[in-house]
Amino acid sequence: MSSHQGTASAEEVARFTAMAEAWWDPLGKFKPLHRFNPIRLAFMRRHLCAHFGRDESAMAPFQGLRLLDVGCGGGLLSEPLARMGFSVTGIDAGDKNVTIARLHAEQSGLPIDYRNATPEQLAASEMFDVVLGMEVVEHVPDVGDFLGHAAARLKPGGIFAGATLNRTLKAYALAVVGAEYVLGWLPKGTHDWHKFVRPSEFAAMLRGCGVEVTAMAGMAYSPLTDEWRETQSLDVNYMLLGTKG
Ligand SMILES: C[S@@+](CC[C@H](N)C(=O)[O-])C[C@H]1O[C@@H](n2cnc3c(N)ncnc32)[C@H](O)[C@@H]1O
Numbered sequence: 001m002s003s004h005q006g007t008a009s010a011e012e013v014a015r016f017t018a019m020a021e022a023w024w025d026p027l028g029k030f031k032p033l034h035r036f037n038p039i040r041l042a043f044m045r046r047h048l049c050a051h052f053g054r055d056e057s058a059m060a061p062f063q064g065l066r067l068l069d070v071g072c073g074g075g076l077l078s079e080p081l082a083r084m085g086f087s088v089t090g091i092d093a094g095d096k097n098v099t100i101a102r103l104h105a106e107q108s109g110l111p112i113d114y115r116n117a118t119p120e121q122l123a124a125s126e127m128f129d130v131v132l133g134m135e136v137v138e139h140v141p142d143v144g145d146f147l148g149h150a151a152a153r154l155k156p157g158g159i160f161a162g163a164t165l166n167r168t169l170k171a172y173a174l175a176v177v178g179a180e181y182v183l184g185w186l187p188k189g190t191h192d193w194h195k196f197v198r199p200s201e202f203a204a205m206l207r208g209c210g211v212e213v214t215a216m217a218g219m220a221y222s223p224l225t226d227e228w229r230e231t232q233s234l235d236v237n238y239m240l241l242g243t244k245g
């Protein structure tokens, strides 16, 4: 049984709100997000500086730009992106996630606008230079519908950034069996392999929303160094960027 209203699945959102206290625990249930945060942020910073003609060596290169973090959870991306100068709005379908995110941003002294909302609930007048859908599409009932509503909030020339898991056997072995059952990095049942999205499917759905993919990169875990790094292989975890025409 699955139930949803709009772009969010009630079961999926409940899974995240049940763990909401753990959002900012680097060794807790969201440890993988904490561990690969540096490489996702480096990827976005590099490409977004190039796209918007900003100085990569600046502390806060993105002053004056508005960013919407869709499915922001506890704000693990919203906070560092606000530090980079973006004016950040973070939305999440889970009320408790937003409460935790808001509290943490207050403690960090960051003026982030957090709201308990899904993208289709935002007013049509609210437009952003950057829209994120990071590690969200594998948790929504209808990816095309979700992307349509998220991309609708992008200004022309704006950038959509997404990340998810590829629907490959390798991703099943590593991200489901490995991460949930062998290593115990994630609670069992976190990911349903059938909801993983191939890069070609992701790009085609974005194109249907007027967004042309311009960059893709994989993320891989190296057991030897116990670190994540950016790779060319999109076999398991990957991220992408696209420009709205
Ligand atoms: C795996 S977490 C990703 C958190 C964050 N984006 C990150 O990468 O660190 C997925 C989040 O998406 C939220 N979510 C799922 N469907 C959503 C929707 N349609 N609109 C807004 N939030 C949604 C969930 O409540 C959950 O907090």
Ligand SMILES: [Mg+2]
Pocket: 135, 136, 138, 139, 191
């Ligand atoms: Mg996920």
